[in-house]
Amino acid sequence: MKRKAKTMLAVCLVAVMALLAACGGNNSNNGGNTNANGSSGGSSSNNAAEKAIKVGYYVNATLGDKSFFDSVQRGLERAEIELGVEGKTIEGGSNQADWAAGIESMVASKEYDVILVGTSQTTEIVADLAQRYPDQQFIFFDDAISDLPNVYSMTYSQSEGSFLAGAFAALVTTSTELEASNPDKVIGFVGGMDIPVINDFRSGYEQGAKYVDPEIQVVSSFIGDFVDAPKAKELTLAQFNSQNVDVTYQVAAAAGLGVLEAGSEEGKYTIGVDSNQNYLYPGSVLTSMMKNLDTTVLRALSKYIDGTLPFGTVEVLGVQEGGVGLAKDEHFDQYVPQSIKDQMIEIEGKMLSGEIQVESILE
Known part of the structure; x- marks a missing residue:
């Protein structure tokens, strides 16, 4: 009987030790907590993977x-x-x-x-x-x-960002400090497709230009898609050579690269879009209207x-949330006259304060 009792006691001790080890392991790993995504916590390496x-x-x-x-x-x-x-x-x-x-x-x-x-x-x-x-x-x-x-x-708010681009273009086309600016108050716009969101860009661009000078005229061209860079280049060359445009704004994704190329080849000015494209043709691409998608x-x-x-x-x-704005980098600093920089700072300040209100055709 004593032998049997000792055997039973040993079995019980083993079971108790196993139970304690299991409980201790659970407490040290997660403490019963659940993290923000609903998964249980674990060791740091496992937790990162989960x-x-x-x-x-x-x-x-x-x-x-x-x-x-x-x-x-x-x-x-x-x-x-x-x-x-x-x-x-x-x-x-x-x-x-x-x-x-x-x-x-x-x-x-x-x-x-x-x-x-x-x-x-x-x-x-x-x-x-x-x-x-x-x-x-x-x-x-x-x-x-x-x-x-x-x-x-x-x-x-592409209309707000494009307002800045339009005001900038108006200051460029009326500048006496930029060599390629001509006496005509005509600026260009090249869009990918004639659809509401692209026309909202155009509307903001026109509002910004006319805020600076009500006599500014905007020549608009549409490519028909967002990939045909050769056609975009052709339309832009027509603006430069036949319609007295000296600065144009492209809103055409990959196709818009043709617009920027045309500006560089003709010695005219362009405005990039969505990302900072100033580096592509410094001195020709004077700034870019950035949608800060990244x-x-x-x-x-x-x-x-x-x-x-x-x-x-x-x-x-929009502008107040940092969603849109103009690209100001070393190329902007080098090629844009200080008088234009100063006027853009004033316009941006009025937009941030709410003094300038931009209409959207999408609202």
Whole structure:
């Protein structure tokens, strides 16, 4: 009996020790806490792997425009470095018929916590997918999708940014300090397509120009797409050589590179768009109207990770929010006369204070 009792006691001791070890391990690993994304905490290395957010970016075009889509890509790359997300970019190409299937393929894969996609050309596609796949979350940029609980939209006040570009162009064309400025009060605008969002750029541009000088005339041309750089160049050359334009503003993504090339070849002035394009042709590209897509994408992903991104809403990011503005770098400093810089500082200050109000045709 004594032998049997000792055996039973040993078994009990082993069981108790195992139970204590298990409880101690649980307490040291997570303490019963749950982190912001709903997953249990663990060791620091395991926890980092568990919390890595997977972000898919669908480009309804191709990268390499040195402008709009490349800016979003920079934002995603910054998020990979600064926020630890895992990013993957899919380029959809220029055939619009492929875009719906391409985005749905990303959704159906269930690979991504959130998908980055944007522009007015995919609004209906994403709205449809968001309703059919309610568990998939989207960050939609450069247009608005309202009242869907799994879509956050951020739009940019391109009218405000373009107001600055128009005021700048008016100061350039009337300048007596810039060699290529002619006596005619005529400035140019080259848009990708004749669609509402591009016309909102044009409207703001015209408002800014006429704020400086009501006699300014704006010559507008439309390419028909956002990829045909040769056609963009042809239209721009016509503005320069046949319509007395000495400065023109391109809003045409990759096609807009043809506008900038034409300005450089003709010794005229251009204004870039979406990203800082001043470096492409210094002294010809005097400034760029920047939609700060990179920083606002990073901002949105940071809020997503924190759980504070307001899904179901649309945010409009203008001058006061840092969503838009003019590129001022070493090339701007070198080639833009101080008199123009000073006048632009005054105009920007009035916009920040609310003294200047810019109308949008999209409202």
